[in-house]
Amino acid sequence: xxxxxxxxxxxxxxxxxxxxxxxxxxxxxxxxxxxxxxxxxxxxxxxxxxxxxxxxxxxxxxxxxxxxxx
Numbered sequence: 001x002x003x004x005x006x007x008x009x010x011x012x013x014x015x016x017x018x019x020x021x022x023x024x025x026x027x028x029x030x031x032x033x034x035x036x037x038x039x040x041x042x043x044x045x046x047x048x049x050x051x052x053x054x055x056x057x058x059x060x061x062x063x064x065x066x067x068x069x070x
Contacts, residue, residue, distance in 0.1 A: 016054045024050035 001009075024046045029035055035043065 012055070013051065016051060016058065019054045019057075020047060020051045023053055 024043075026043055026046060
């Protein structure tokens with residue numbers, strides 16, 4: 001992957017991060033408590049899946065509407 005493409009992907013990820021985190025619905029850690037390795041792995045997977053959904057939503061809403069073409 002070219003550096004330019006990689007930077008574009010990172011920019012896309014960062015722009016979708018607020019929506020991604022909302023979709024993931026992860027609770028904040030309690031003050032002074034750390035997540036276990038297993039909890040972090042689950043959270044990463046939830047964020048990964050939420051990112052896929054956020055990106056899919058972006059693609060869907062950027063498509064021209066079918067009713068506008070007629």
